Amino acid sequence: MVQSAGSIFLGEYTPETLGDYMAGPNHTLPTSGAARYASPLGVYDFIKRPSYLSFSKDALSLLSDDLQVFANLEGLSAHANAVKVRCP
Known part of the structure; x- marks a missing residue:
């Protein structure tokens, strides 16, 4: 218990x-x-235990719009732009 x-x-x-x-x-x-x-x-x-992440361009493209929406909602325009320049 x-x-x-x-x-x-x-x-x-x-x-x-x-x-x-x-x-x-x-x-x-x-x-x-x-x-x-x-x-x-x-x-x-x-x-020290780092985390690792690796995406292909196609995988990033699938999430591109949602990522930019979240970043912009948080006021993190550079985060949104980091996605936008990779998946225009």
Whole structure:
């Protein structure tokens, strides 16, 4: 029934002390309700993980009009123009 927690200790022989000092990866857990959207501190927090995106001209053309509408609605005319010059 636990929906959000930084760490869950199961059973009467798994006290938080065990996780803090011996068995857990660390003692830095999300507090103040942050477990709803955050995880405990871990090695991935120290690794740079970029995202990659690659479109063909045809694929961009399919979204061109919608992209320009969104960009213009947000007042980002340079973003709209970046699409427009690639798919006139």
